Amino acid sequence: MILIVDDTPENLISLKKVLEKNNFEVDTASSGEEALKKVLKNSYVLIILDVQMPDMDGFEVAEAISGYSKAKETAIIFLSAANTELKFIAKGYSSGGLDYITKPLDMNILLLKVKTFYRIYEQSRKLKEMQETLLAEIEFRKEAERKKDEFISIASHELKTPLTSVKGYVQLLERSVIKGDTATVKKHLEKAQIQLEKLNSLIADLLDISKIESGKLKLNKQEFSIDYLLDNVLEIMHQSNPTFKIIKRGKANCNIFADEMRIEQVIVNFLTNAIKYSPGTEEILITVNVKDEQVYVAVKDSGIGMLPEQLEHVFDKFYRVEETSQRFQGLGIGLYISSEIIRRHGGEIGVNSEYGQGSEFYFIMPINLKTEATTN
């Protein structure tokens, strides 16, 4: 938009008409003060400024405008009937003007100048936009690169821990075998087995990430009972975490059509996190129900909880809460994989949490069966 500033109404009207006829959007101000107010409120590409005005002259207005950050990119053309002396022209340029035109105006020349300034403005605006996009993109790469490096270092560390344990147990096993101590052999074998399982699940998560990235995470859907699945999961979880009491509330009382192993993976991820991030507590609540052909599963703990700004990122790839990442082992990919699994089933994953009070992770997804669901 162009702003014309002139204290003579006839000048304003005639200039406005010519510019509007040439498809420019035009605004007017009849004094320096009015112009300054308008510049603060609106964005102008160009200001055509009369020099001789009472109270505040054009040079003063231009000087004030050049101090506004909002008008940094605005071009100013001075119009003057009398002050054609060089010193006035020089003053015009030094107070922030881009051009100086004397009256009587040659409308064709003014129009050419206005068009040129407009084009320059448009080009510089586009250049600035491109520069900003490029800068943002570079930052985003940089950030992705940093996260990846960090992830590789955490992943190597996480893989090395169980591997070192297995190596240790195998050495101990060798000694126990030589001694013929079967009881100790059995004990070491069990411990090595637990570490191998950890290793296996870490590698499975890493493979899942690459499957998700390449769009190759396939779902193997079949009909199964979610209640039966939950009972099995709870039994296994209880065996490996005997100090935790996992209380189940509700029943689905129906089959669902989904990838059973993947749904189990999500529930195990919720439960493992609930146990891991709740030191000093011993109870976890798991709720299941079916409503409007949708199954709802929620895992609630009374652990460390999270702050609202942390909750926003909890399903992001590689995200781990910074303050607690040293205290608890992990790769920050379990919930990302879980959210992809639920999303691929047409469902929704979410979390409610309060810092220091605990968290509740849940998912809702269609049961995907043609038969009616029975609710309890």
Ligand code: ADP
């Ligand atoms: P990991 O536990 O391996 O770091 P996840 O993707 O499973 O990765 O979880 C991402 C992050 O979310 C965790 O690092 C932790 O900071 C936070 N988080 C997940 N579950 C809970 C929970 N039940 N209570 C508190 N924080 C949690």
